[in-house]
Amino acid sequence: MATVSVRELKNRLSEHLRRLEDGETITVTRRGKPVALITAPPGAEGRDEALQRKLLELQARGILVRVGTKPLIPKRRITLRGKGPTMSEMVIQDRG
Numbered sequence: 001m002a003t004v005s006v007r008e009l010k011n012r013l014s015e016h017l018r019r020l021e022d023g024e025t026i027t028v029t030r031r032g033k034p035v036a037l038i039t040a041p042p043g044a045e046g047r048d049e050a051l052q053r054k055l056l057e058l059q060a061r062g063i064l065v066r067v068g069t070k071p072l073i074p075k076r077r078i079t080l081r082g083k084g085p086t087m088s089e090m091v092i093q094d095r096g
Contacts, residue, residue: 003027006035021047 002016002024009016009028016026020040028036058064085093 001025001027003029003034006030023049 002019004012004016004026006028009026016038020026020038023040026038027034028038055064055066059066
């Protein structure tokens with residue numbers, strides 16, 4: 001838990017909001033005495049939790065594979081079916 005003065009909170013509000021997004025709790029003081037306790041809203045998840053949730057969702061859908069602690073994108077390729085030139089052929093043709 002971090003402790004900041006009212007002045008520091010006012011001067012560096014964006015920085016402290018990022019800390020709150022990361023799940024930290026901040027005690028605000030005035031003249032060294034605590035006057036407020038700021039926390040993230042109930043049910044809100046920090047950026048790390050949101051990232052982990054998204055990675056688990058991608059893993060469940062088979063888009064992402066985890067090797068140890070590192071995420072790995074599988075090398076299978078998606079083939080699009082349709083008639084006409086490929087996207088790269090259209091770009092080359094457009095460039096002349």
